[in-house]
Amino acid sequence: MKAFSELFTRIDQTTSTNEKIDALVDYFATANTLDSIWCVAILSGRRPKRTVKAGELRDWCAEVSGLPMWLLEESYSIVGDLAETISLLLPVNTETKDHSLNTTIKSLIALQDSDEQTRKEFIMQAWRDFSPQELFIFNKLITGGFRVGVSEKIVIKALAKHFNTDENIVAHRLTGNWDANAVKLQELISAENAGDDISKPYPFYLAYPLETAVEELGDVHEWQIERKYDGIRGQIIVRDHQLFIWSRGEDLLTEKFTEFKHLIDHLPNGTVIDGEILPVKDGQLLPFHVMQTRIGRKNVTKKNLQEAPLAMICYDLLENNGTDIRHLSMQERRNILDVVLTDAKLSFPELPMMLSPTVECNDWEEVAKERLLARDMNCEGLMLKRKNSEYKSGRRRGDWWKWKVDPLSVDGVLLYAQRGHGRRANLYTDFTFAVWDGEELVPFTKAYSGLTDKELLEVDGWIKKHTKEKFGPVRSVTAELVFEIGFEGINPSPRHKSGVALRFPRILRWRKDKGIKDANTKDDLLNLLKISNG
C-alpha cells in the first residue's frame, strides 16, 4: 500500500498529464506485479464489489474517534467524500505496518458474506495499521468511485510506455471483462495473447462536438452524414458461436437484450458491429424513456419485449471474418457491413438490425436544415464522419464530429441548494429549480453543471446569505435567482410533482436580467412535452 499511496500522492500533487504518466510508469517499473495489475484495475474503474457498508464505516469511525454521529455527518457534508472524512477523523497512527495493495484488496473481497464482527475487526485493525494517506486510499477502495484525476487515457499511455507497445493495442487489451486476480499485467497487455478472450470488445471511437462553422469542414461530399440516435451505443460481437453485447460503458448486456440471441445463427463468426441499440416498433423509433424500461431490469418480461422491442442501428463494422478491419476507410467498412447485414437479413428476415441510413446533402446548408429535423425524428442531431476515416480509439478530433441540435430550454427559479462532492465539496453547487404552477413554484429539475467556477462561488455566497431553512444537507433559499435550464428531451413522469422528467438538464445561463415573475410555467413544460412526444 505504501508504494500505491506514494503513486497516488505524486498523481495528486500535479495537474500535468505528462507528470501523471511518468508517475505511473515509475510505479509499473518498480511495483510488485501482483500490485500493478490491481492498480490498473482500480484506475480503469474495475473496483471489486463492495463488501463493507458505508453505514458500518460511519458507525465504527464514530466509535473509534469518540465523536457523536451528528458531528460526523456534519463533517461528511463539508468534506463531500466519506473515505476522506473518515481518514481525517481517525486518530493518527504513530506506528504503521505495510500491507500490499493486492493482499489488502483480496482481504476486502474475502469479507463477502462474512459476519459483522469479522468485518469490523478487519477494518479496525487496518485503521490502526495505516498512515493517514494510506488510510484514505484504503477507505476509498471500500467506498468506491476511485476518481483521482487519472483518466483511462492516462493509464493507457503509461502502460504503452512501460511495455513499449502501441496505445491502441493497450486500449483494446484493457476492454472487456478481465479479472485482476487471475491475470498478470504482462499477459493482459502482450499482443501474443490477443486471441484468448473471445468476448473482448474494441475501444469505441467517440466524436467531439463540432467546434467550428460546419462550412469549414470542406467539401460536403467527403463526409458521410448520419442521424445521431439517442439509445445505447453498443457493440455486438459474434465469435466462436457465442454472442456478446457490450455497452459503451463496458457493461455486458447480452442477457438483458434477448432480441439479439438469434444473431449467433445469422452473423458469421468473427463479426463485430458498432451501433446504437434502441427501441423500434413497427419501423418507428421510440423515445429514450421507453428504452429506460429495459436498462434497469434484470428479468425481461414478455410485456417489456412487446412494448420496447430493441433493434440496432448499425454504424460500423470493426471485425470481419475474424479480421480487425478498423484501419480500412469508413466507406470500405460500410460497404462490407452492408453485405453482412443483407446476407443476415436473407437468412433471417426479422433481423433486428439495420444499416444506419445516410443523409444525402449537396451542400452544408442542406445539412443544417436536416439537423433541425432531429427532434421530430427522436434524434439528437447529426453525425459527420469523414468517408476515408479509419476507426480510432477513444474520443478524437478531426474525422468524426457530432452536431447536436440546440437544447430545449426553460427559465427556472432556484429553490433548493445542496453541497457538491469532490472538487465542489463545501460549495453549494447542486441546485433544484422550479416553474410556476399558478401562484405556486413547483420543482421540475435538478441541475449541477453549466456555471463557471466564478459563478459558482457567487451563487454559493448568495445562497449562504439567503437561506430560509436547512434540512440536513439541503437549504431552501429565497425565490429570487432565475437560470436558463437546457435539456435534450422531456418525458412524462408521474413521480415528479411537475409531471415531467428532463433528459440531461444543465444550466445554460444565469439570467441576471430576469425576475422570478419571468420564469416559465408548468403549462410551458407540458406544451413542450406535447410537442416533442408528438
Next chain:
Amino acid sequence: MLTFDNNGIYCAQARVYIDPWRPVDRAIITHAHSDHARWGMGSYLAHVHSIPVLKYRLGEDIKAEGVEYGQLVQINGVNISLHPAGHIWGSAQVRLEYKGEVWVVSGDYKLQHDETSIPFEPVKCNSFITESTFGLPIYRFPDAAVVHADINEWWRQNKAEGKNSVLVTYALGKAQRVLKQLDSSIGKIFTHGAVDNVNKLYESTIGVLPHAERITPETNRNEIAGAMIIAPPSAADTPWMRKLQPYKLGICSGWMQLRGARRRRGADRGFILSDHADWEQLNTAIKETGAENIYVTHGYKSAYAKWLQETYKLHATEVETLYAGEQADDTADIETKENKEDEGI
C-alpha cells in the same frame, strides 16, 4: 456587558464597539484584516503593531491610538486591555472588565507556533467570544515546522525540475510568516507588490525579513528562474501570474486540509498552514479561558456551538457577524488601489 447589534460587538457602558462593520464613533480593533478593521470609524484603538497597517489601509488621517499588550485603558469604569491572539503580528484579544465581570473578544486567533507573532495568551473570563472558522474535527493542522520544511523541499524540487514556485498566501500575516521560514540558500525570493508593501510595513514596525525582491514591470524573466514567488490570492488567474510560467502553484491555507478545496483551485500543492485555530486549538483555548458563556461567531458556528453545549456543558450561543474568517476563494485580504495595479514581468 457586551451585546451584538447591527454595527458589531458593542459595550454600552464604555460606548465602544469591537471590530464594528459599520461606521461608529469609537472602535477597538483586534487586528488589521479587512473584515475586522473597516472604514469610517471616529477613532481606532489597536495594538501598536497594528497601527501602521491600519493607516496604510484606511488612510494616514484616521484617528488611531496604539497600545501595548496588557496596557490598561479605562473608559467610563470599564477596564480594557489587549492580549496576544497569535493570529498575525499585532493581533489582539480584547479583555473588558466591569464590576468584576470579564468578557474576552478574541477576534481571530491560533495557538500554533508562528515566529512573526506573539503567542496566544489564555485570558480567564466569564464570557468568551470565539471564531469557528475551522470548528469541525476534520480540521487537524499539522505541525507548522513540518509544513515549512515541506514548502522548502517543494521549492528545492521545483527548482531542480526547472520550474518556478508560486506560493499563494494572504499578504498580511501569512506572507511574512512563510517568508521568515524560507530557506534562502535554495534560491531567490520574489514578491507580488501587495506582499512587498506589507513586508515593508512589517520591517518598519517589527524587524527584518529575509531578502525578497518585488516583481516590477522591469523584472526580467531570467531572473526569476527557479525562484520562489509569494503572491496574494487575488493574483490567481491574472495575466501577472501567467507571466511567471513555467511554475508550480502552491497554496497556503487551512482549507488545504480538504482535497476538494485544493483541486478546485487547480493548485499543485496545498500546504495546510493557517493563522486560525483548528479543532483541537479551539477546544484547548476555550477550556483555558474557564468561561461558562461562549459566543460562537464566523465559521461552522452551529455545529461548534452544539458541540460545546453537549460535550463541555457550556452555555454556547451562535452569533451572526460579518467577519469572514479565512477566505478560501476570494480576498478578504489587504486590497488597496495600489495593490490592484497590474505589475508586470
